[in-house]
Amino acid sequence: MRRPKPHRSTSFRKERRLYEAEEIELLDSWIEALKPDSGTNPLAFPAPPPNAAVGRLADGRFSPYAGSKLFSQLPISKKTKDGLSPKYKEMSEIQRASLPHSLCGRDILGAAKTGSGKTLAFIIPVIEKLYRARWSAEDGVGSIIISPTKELAGQIFEELKRVGKYHSLSAGLLVGGRKDVDAEKERVNALNILVCTPGRLLQHMDETPNFDCSQLQVLVLDEADRILDQGFRDQVDAIVSQLPKIRQTMLFSATQTKSVKDLARVSLKNPEYISVHAESITATPERLKQLVMYVPLDQKLNVLWSFIKGHLNSKILVFLSSCKQVRFVNEVFKKLRPGIPLKCLHGRMKQNIRMAVYSEFCESTSVLFSTDVASRGLDFPAVDWVVQVDCPEDIPAYIHRVGRTARFTSEGKSLLFLSPSEEKMLTKLQAAEPKIPVRLQKLREGKLEQISGQVSSLLVKYPEMQQLAKRAFITYLKSVHLQKDKDVFDVNALPIEGFAASLGLVVIPKIRFLSQKRKGHKAVVEVRHTQEDGVENESEVVQRRSTKFELPNEELEDDILLPKESAKGEEGNKVAELATRLLKKKKLKINVHRPAGTRVKYDDEGNVIPPLAAIADADSRDTVLRPEKVKERYEKLREEMKEQDKEDKLLQRQRLREKRKKEKMKLRRPRDEVEEVDSDSGPSELDEAENGASKRSKVYFDNESEDDGKGKKRAVLSTDSISLAEQEALALKLLSSMHS
Structure with missing residues (x-):
């Protein structure tokens, strides 16, 4: 009998495994034999001559991959x-x-x-x-x-x-x-x-x-x-x-x-x-043309609109500071219709939407408004312009932003808007090592198109956009306020009124941290502790600096109260109330001058003891409570509660016992007991019905029994409540049953 041939797939898998094993063995030996010296860079070695296998430096170090430019020259599968x-x-x-x-x-x-x-x-x-x-x-x-x-x-x-x-x-x-x-x-x-x-x-x-x-x-x-x-x-x-x-x-x-x-x-x-670019002349791609333009804060939206209108055939990536700014600018420009598709990308979007926007921008000529979420690593093909409307936080952030264009061997351009208060960023860019070749470009006001009036009309027509404009205004100021480089980012130097007007806002939104910082306000609360028996008053002053006060970046309330200054005293003893943001429906009422209590305790020597000193650690200098004292007190309270619980349970059992006794007493009453009625009036039919008098009398057996002579006990019938005729009838029935 001829043996069947092995299946083709089985033999193919065996051949593939053998081939892979041989290839892996060859790759391992190749890697081990031509391992470059540690600390060497193959790019630093000259290309070897045609007859030489490796490149070698004067000090004896070598690189077997010097001059290798193709993937096929590497030990890969x-x-x-x-x-x-x-x-x-x-x-x-x-x-x-x-x-x-x-x-x-x-x-x-x-x-x-x-x-x-x-x-x-x-x-x-x-x-x-x-x-x-x-x-x-x-x-x-x-x-x-x-x-x-x-x-x-x-x-x-x-x-x-x-x-x-x-x-x-x-x-x-x-x-x-x-x-x-x-x-x-x-x-x-x-x-x-x-x-x-x-x-x-x-x-x-x-x-x-x-x-x-x-x-x-x-x-x-x-x-x-x-x-x-x-x-x-x-x-x-x-x-x-x-x-x-x-x-x-x-x-x-x-x-x-x-x-x-x-x-x-x-x-x-x-x-x-x-x-590889440590010795490079520039820190940015060589084919990147970089421009910087001084643009006042209240003109940034107009300049951006005019730039987009002048580059309708270009793929443009626009960077803004916050998510709310991205949303606001995208919605406004969409309604104004510049003539090119508009998209937005920020961290608050859902993952599937973000990936869809990323794919669409890669495949089409459009404008993408984005936060720094798109500044690192993303490969957008054929981006013509990178426009930075808001200043980057530092030099590395700038390098990552402009790196979205001029990738590999392609060319690209970038444009950075700088407010007059941010001019030091240009100095930092020019002094960077390696150098960043930026060139200053003047703003052409003759080609500038003003859209502030149209933005104001949009906010009136669409009330929901007014809320978005307020949040864009607040989040931008907050982003500037939180920047670490205060030489470049100074929130006090910004034209707040003009910036609000450029966003279409008639009334400037009030923001607490900005108002406190500009006025140099310090919130002070004076708390007085009064004690009796000649103890001196103690005052504790708590100061909170406005620069440390932080608000949520995205979800800010529009109705933010400013700190109120107290009018008490004219000699520098002014005490201001805490700048507290109150809810509309629930008001916070706290009397900060309320007394702290009047109970005073004394030790064995007659000195006053603070209220918490009884359970505080006497050896430590701080006011940390002693855990063992607290635990001991809790154990004592727990035992007292257990004893009280036992007493409560015992009292409850007595109450239940008395209740059951009363119920048994009610059940033991004779069933034929009726209420007494007036002797002059006979019982009516209604009374008889209620008391059971009109019902037929029943036959009851007594509890006592007599022995019938055969060791069995027989119940004795009680005939007190039975008539004579009924007794005779019952006797006949008993006699007949005995004979049968």
Whole structure:
């Protein structure tokens, strides 16, 4: 009997496994044999001559990848090369400098300009590391890529799918704002590569059962300077504490940090610092034309409208400070109809809407109003202009914003609006190292189109926009007030009245922190504690500076009360009430001058004891209560309550017992007992019906019984209440039953 041939798929899988094993062995030997020296940059070596295999410097150091510009010249698998082609053939500078080190398993600290190809610089090592380790679904999570924003995480995930589409590795995108958390929890343990934001990853670490990262091989932080700053500090520390110490870690950003403290937090070990543009003349893309224009705050909206009207065939990205500003400008310009599609993107939008807006802007010529949520890492193709209506907070923020255009080999332009009070930002840009080649552009007032009147008409026609305008006004001032660089951002130097008028507001919204800061107001509360028996009055003055008072950034009440000044005293003893925002329906009534009590206690020596001194720690200098004293008192009170509870239960039992006795007494009354009636009047039919007198008499048996001689007891019939005829009838029935 002839044996059946093996199935084609089975033989194909065997051949594929053999081929992969041979390829992995070849790649490992290639990487080990041509490992570059630690601390070297392949870009720093001259290209080797045609007959030489490696580049070598005078001190003996060498780089086998000096002069390598194609991905095919690197020790990467055929599946990865197939995923890279035909879109990616030639490497960028950051890829040429970092890939030889990252493929060897070394930690990387990479810094390069925006749009220089940093995403592929860490995607390729991640895929290759897991491929050479023969990683599968049973091995769990092998690599985690953390991004600061949802849009950037989605972009990385799409690039990962494109490059790794021929591999058998599984990957997942974990970002906040999505409702399918339960579905993620079911599958996250089987994923090999996680592309995520810090908050969502930490949520799965805390909530997902059996979520295990103990076998993690590679950790990547994209836009690492943003992830390591104050905003994500606690989340990153919590994530890193649950990851294994032995792993490969890669950090990439356009403005990379070299702080030892930050690097120690993510457990970097002897990282290779790759800064391909460290010797570059400029910190921004070379093909980027950068303009700066002085624009008064009350004219920014007019200048922006005029700029858009003059560039209707360009793709424009506009940056504003707050979400409310983005919403307001987008709604106003949509109703004014400039002649080009308008879109907005900010952090308060739902995830699916944000991704839809991002995709639409990538595919069309339009204007996108956005906050800094779109300033980092996002690859918007063919952006012609980046317009910064509001000044960036610092130089790195400026670099990230303008990096959305002139990416790779394309060209682009940027325009920055600066108020007269922000002119020092231009000085900082010109003095930056590496240099930022900005050029000052004059405002052409002749081509300026005024739209302030139209904006005011829109606010009258659409009342809901008036509320949005107020919030845009408040949030912008708040953003300026909270900036750290006070040399550039001075809220007192802004033309508040003109800015409100430019937004169409007839009345300037009152904002408390601004009014207090401008007047130099300090809220003072004087609390007097009066005591008897000759004890002197004690006064405690609590001062609260207005500069430390913070309001919510987004949801601010429009009716904000200003602090009231007291008219008491003319010699500097003015006491002002606290600037308290009162609700409309509920008023806060607190008498701050109320007495604190008159009870006075004395110790054994006759000295006055404060009320809390009895349970305070006598050895400490502060007024912290002694926990053991408090606990002892609570135990004493608890025992007293138990004793009182026992007494209450005993009293309740007695009451129930008396109640049951009364009910039994009622049941023991004879059933034939009737109420006494007047002897003169006979019982009426109604009385007989109520008392049961008209009913037929019943036959009752006595409790006593007689023995019938056979050991049985027989009940004796009581005949007191039976007539003679009835007695005879009953006797006959008894006799007949005995004979039968």
